[in-house]
Structure formats: C-alpha cells, structure tokens
Amino acid sequence: MIEILELLNDGKWHSVEEIRWKMQLKEHEVHKIVTFLEEYNFILLKKTRGAIKIEETARRFLTQSASS
Numbered sequence: 001m002i003e004i005l006e007l008l009n010d011g012k013w014h015s016v017e018e019i020r021w022k023m024q025l026k027e028h029e030v031h032k033i034v035t036f037l038e039e040y041n042f043i044l045l046k047k048t049r050g051a052i053k054i055e056e057t058a059r060r061f062l063t064q065s066a067s068s
Contacts, residue, residue, distance in 0.1 A: 005042060037052075041055055
C-alpha cells in the first residue's frame with residue numbers, strides 16, 4: 001500500500017488502471033486498496049474518471065517521513 005502512496009506522491013491525478021499496471025496488481029486488489037485509502041482519507045477519488053490523487057495531508061506526511 002505504501003508503494004501506491006509513493007507513486008501518488010507527485011500530487012497529480014493518476015488513473016486506477018495506471019496504478020494497477022505499474023504495481024502489477026489484479027483489478028480486485030487495486031479496488032480493495034483504493035477503497036481502504038479513500039475510506040481513511042489518504043486519497044481523493046474521482047469515480048466518474050477512475051482517477052486517484054493523494055490527499056495533501058498524506059503527501060506531506062510521506063514527504064516528512066522520507067526526510068527523517
């Protein structure tokens with residue numbers, strides 16, 4: 001899961017299909033991860049476009065953690 005957040009850390013919108021392909025996951029695996037990340041406010045999800053983006057607070061946390 002942390003790998004997906006690191007991929008999203010650029011702050012841009014990414015398609016769920018792109019995430020699936022880059023992480024080499026099955027569709028149902030990505031769905032479970034995206035559902036969890038959205039439920040706990042780690043990501044923003046545009047359901048109509050199938051795109052996800054890291055939530056700014058989560059991005060700052062990852063950036064600070066990587067600096068430590």
